[in-house]
Amino acid sequence: DQQVKQNSPSLSVQEGRISILNCDYTNSMFDYFLWYKKYPAEGPTFLISISSIKDKNEDGRFTVFLNKSAKHLSLHIVPSQPGDSAVYFCAASVGTSGTYKYIFGTGTRLKVLA
């Protein structure tokens, strides 16, 4: 049972344009969402997060949007750069106070074309 879904396994975008990566979830108990970026042969690195009490969080070129009613979040990267080419994972956390675990999606491979 995949509670966090990334339905697009890959995405290609021209340099300078916007990249939009999507993520859907099924568990309404999720209350914190994160995006990670992963290069080959490396561990995932944290990118940006959002709490369920917000609908938008911005950090430089990266913005995450959360639509709780649709159980959907998205990551916008603008402008996209070749160095953004990587696999992006969305994750959701669930648990009781102080003991949260992270459930990851299957990832979307972003390729930014120069």
Place this chain on the structure above:
Amino acid sequence: NAGVMQNPRHLVRRRGQEARLRCSPMKGHSHVYWYRQLPEEGLKFMVYLQKENIIDESGMPKERFSAEFPKEGPSILRIQQVVRGDSAAYFCASSPDGQGEAFFGQGTRLTVV
């Protein structure tokens, strides 16, 4: 402040042998998570530990796999009698308090031959 350290980075085992994967969390972090990534797949949750306690092991196979996070020393993921299907990248992550973001290590790539 060193990041999450995993060793070894690469591990080759013959079928039937034991594999021990180590994870030293970031300084001050008492929550550790183990994930497995099979080729061309996402990160699958395996186990969540807090010092000396297993909080959630719902993602870990019931047989051959075990994990610990002792009071002193690194967290250990142990796989007994490895099979070819255990070949994967195993990632460890840590967080200071079980909330907010978790930080990942570089992973251990296990190859069973």
